[in-house]
Amino acid sequence: MTALPSSPRVAPRTDQSALRFNAITVVFVTLLAVILTLPALSLALGAAMLLGAVVPEFSPLRAAYRRLGPALGLHPDVVEEDPRAHHFAQGVGGSFLLASGLATLGGLIVLGAALGLIVIALAALNLTQRICVGCLMYFQFRRLRYALLHR
Numbered sequence: 001m002t003a004l005p006s007s008p009r010v011a012p013r014t015d016q017s018a019l020r021f022n023a024i025t026v027v028f029v030t031l032l033a034v035i036l037t038l039p040a041l042s043l044a045l046g047a048a049m050l051l052g053a054v055v056p057e058f059s060p061l062r063a064a065y066r067r068l069g070p071a072l073g074l075h076p077d078v079v080e081e082d083p084r085a086h087h088f089a090q091g092v093g094g095s096f097l098l099a100s101g102l103a104t105l106g107g108l109i110v111l112g113a114a115l116g117l118i119v120i121a122l123a124a125l126n127l128t129q130r131i132c133v134g135c136l137m138y139f140q141f142r143r144l145r146y147a148l149l150h151r
Helices: 016-035 039-054 060-068 084-105 109-129 133-149
Strands: 013-015 078-080
Touching: 013 016, 016 039, 016 060, 016 084, 016 109, 039 060, 039 084, 039 109, 084 109, 084 133, 109 133
Parallel strands: none
Antiparallel strands: 013 078
């Protein structure tokens, strides 16, 4: 019996322009939510980010980028890079924003603002220095998982 030839493997790809659009959106929407104490805005953005992290095809931020990107003069900048780390980072940011919104709704305004400011700082770091802390966390968790499972 001969083995069937395997289909060529397609390298995972990431649109860097979409990542920049997401970071800008997160910074400005979260800043608005924190300054105006609008927990609904934090909750909505957090939920959108979590949805995009879990089911990227249904990401509201991706849909906004596709709709608004060309009008804003943004052009795809696709590179061969695994998007899973970015999805993980987006999930972490979304979780922080949900916690921020819930804390603010619960009357813990300082905690809600602090969580929102953390998201702003990390998104700004990613935007300005291309340092994705959530991505670093993802790779450390994978490394730890590998070390634990392969003893």
